[in-house]
Amino acid sequence: MAESRNDAIVIQIHSLEEFRYLFEDKSMSYIFEGTQNVLIYCMMDVESIRAAFTKDVDCGFIKFVLTTQVNLAVQIKSSEKVNIYIDEIYSQYKSFLQLHPELSEDKMHAVSYIFNLSTMSIKEIYRNIIKIQRYRNNVRFGVDVTHLFNHPETFKLMEPQLKRIGFDYYFIDNHKLTSPYLNEDHEALLTKEVFKFSNIKKIMNDMKLEERKYYLLNVHNNLLLNDDKMEIIESPPLLMGMVKKARTNFFGLGIDLIEQPDKKHTLYLYDRNGFRSILGNMYERLMEKSNCNMKAYDYYTVVNHPHKITIFVGDWRVVESENAVDDEQNIQIHINFKDITLRRAYVIFYETISNVYGNIKYAIPTQLRNNYRWSEECIRKIEAYNKPEFSVFEHNFEEETLTLNLDYNTVHIIDIYK
Incomplete structure (x- = not known):
C-alpha cells in the first residue's frame, strides 16, 4: 500500500450567491470538514467580491474564512484587480482582526x-506577487497555464521562469483547452480515451513540471458513448474510475458546487434546484481516502484507515x-483476508451507490424538478430520503468469505471495522 496524497478537490464557485450558500447553509459543511484537501475557487470577478464585502456588515465572509480555515482561492486577471484586493478587501480583513484579537492573521x-x-505576462504577475507579499505573509500563489498547454512551444520557453517563481498551484481549465483534455482522438469524448490523459500528460512531462501541483478544472460531464440518455454523473463506477485515473495524473480535480445553466457540461455536487447529485452523495466517501494508505486495482480499491479497512468495488461493465x-x-464478488490470522468476526458497514439509490434524477425527473420552485424544507426532506442503500451487520471471515452481488452500474463500499 502507498500513502494517498493527491486526492484534492477544487470546488468551483461562480457567483456570490453560491459562496453565500457555503457559509450560511450548514448542510454544506461536509464539503470542507474533516479534510484540508479541498480548495474553494472563487471564479467571479473581483468587483462583485468587493461589493459583497462592502455590504457585509456582519463580516460573514471574513468569519467564514478565518474560523473555518477553508482553503480559498481568488482569481486575478489584471494589476488593477490586485489593487482592489490590497486597498479595499484586505483592509477590511485587517480592521476585522483588530476588533477580534483572539483570531490570528496566520x-x-x-x-x-x-x-x-x-x-497577464509572467513579468507582470511576478511584480504583483512581490506587491502582495509586502502586505501579507505566508501567502500562496497559483497560475492558470491553460494558455501554455494550447501553445506548448511557448510553454517550453517560459518553463525556467515558472520554476523560478515556484507557484503553489498550476490550473488547467478543460473548457479553454483547444480540445477537451487535449486528447487528439477524443471523438464523442469516450471516457476510456479521456481517462488516459495521454497528450496532456506528455506536455506535463516535457515541461519537467510534473512534480508540481496540477489541477484540472471543469472536469467534463458527458453523455455515455453508447447511451444518449445517461450522463457520467449518473454512473457511480464511471465517477469512481475517473477519480482513480485522474489522481495518477493530477493533484486535484475541479467540479462545480452547483450545476451551471450554460452549455459547458461540468461535474457538479448540486443541481440548479439545490438537490444533491450522485457525485455529491459519493463525495465524502471519495475524500475519505486523503492521506491514507491505499492500493488501487482495475475495478476495486482498498484503503487502510486507522479504525477500518474500506473496499470500493465498481462495476467494470x-x-x-x-x-x-x-x-x-x-x-x-468474494472478499476475504489472505492472512489467516486476520480472519475473524468484524462489524461491516455496507453501502451501495447506484442509478437508483442516491440519484436525484431517478427520484424526481429533471423536467419536474425544473418546473417548480422547491422550498428549502422540501429539499432537506427529500435529501434525507435520497441516500445510498446501506446495511450494518457482523460477518465472520473465518467461517466464510464475504459475498456481494455486483449489480450493473453500481459501486459497493465495504467498511470492515477493526
Whole structure:
C-alpha cells in the first residue's frame, strides 16, 4: 500500500450567491470538514467580491474564512484587480482582526491568489506577487497555464521562469483547452480515451513540471458513448474510475458546487434546484481516502484507515461498454483476508451507490424538478430520503468469505471495522 496524497478537490464557485450558500447553509459543511484537501475557487470577478464585502456588515465572509480555515482561492486577471484586493478587501480583513484579537492573521495563509497567463505576462504577475507579499505573509500563489498547454512551444520557453517563481498551484481549465483534455482522438469524448490523459500528460512531462501541483478544472460531464440518455454523473463506477485515473495524473480535480445553466457540461455536487447529485452523495466517501494508505486495482480499491479497512468495488461493465443497460446478469464478488490470522468476526458497514439509490434524477425527473420552485424544507426532506442503500451487520471471515452481488452500474463500499 502507498500513502494517498493527491486526492484534492477544487470546488468551483461562480457567483456570490453560491459562496453565500457555503457559509450560511450548514448542510454544506461536509464539503470542507474533516479534510484540508479541498480548495474553494472563487471564479467571479473581483468587483462583485468587493461589493459583497462592502455590504457585509456582519463580516460573514471574513468569519467564514478565518474560523473555518477553508482553503480559498481568488482569481486575478489584471494589476488593477490586485489593487482592489490590497486597498479595499484586505483592509477590511485587517480592521476585522483588530476588533477580534483572539483570531490570528496566520490563518490568512488559506487565501490564495490565482493569476492567468492568458491575461497577464509572467513579468507582470511576478511584480504583483512581490506587491502582495509586502502586505501579507505566508501567502500562496497559483497560475492558470491553460494558455501554455494550447501553445506548448511557448510553454517550453517560459518553463525556467515558472520554476523560478515556484507557484503553489498550476490550473488547467478543460473548457479553454483547444480540445477537451487535449486528447487528439477524443471523438464523442469516450471516457476510456479521456481517462488516459495521454497528450496532456506528455506536455506535463516535457515541461519537467510534473512534480508540481496540477489541477484540472471543469472536469467534463458527458453523455455515455453508447447511451444518449445517461450522463457520467449518473454512473457511480464511471465517477469512481475517473477519480482513480485522474489522481495518477493530477493533484486535484475541479467540479462545480452547483450545476451551471450554460452549455459547458461540468461535474457538479448540486443541481440548479439545490438537490444533491450522485457525485455529491459519493463525495465524502471519495475524500475519505486523503492521506491514507491505499492500493488501487482495475475495478476495486482498498484503503487502510486507522479504525477500518474500506473496499470500493465498481462495476467494470458500464466502463467498458458506456451503455446504461439494466438487464445485465449480476456478478458475485468474494472478499476475504489472505492472512489467516486476520480472519475473524468484524462489524461491516455496507453501502451501495447506484442509478437508483442516491440519484436525484431517478427520484424526481429533471423536467419536474425544473418546473417548480422547491422550498428549502422540501429539499432537506427529500435529501434525507435520497441516500445510498446501506446495511450494518457482523460477518465472520473465518467461517466464510464475504459475498456481494455486483449489480450493473453500481459501486459497493465495504467498511470492515477493526
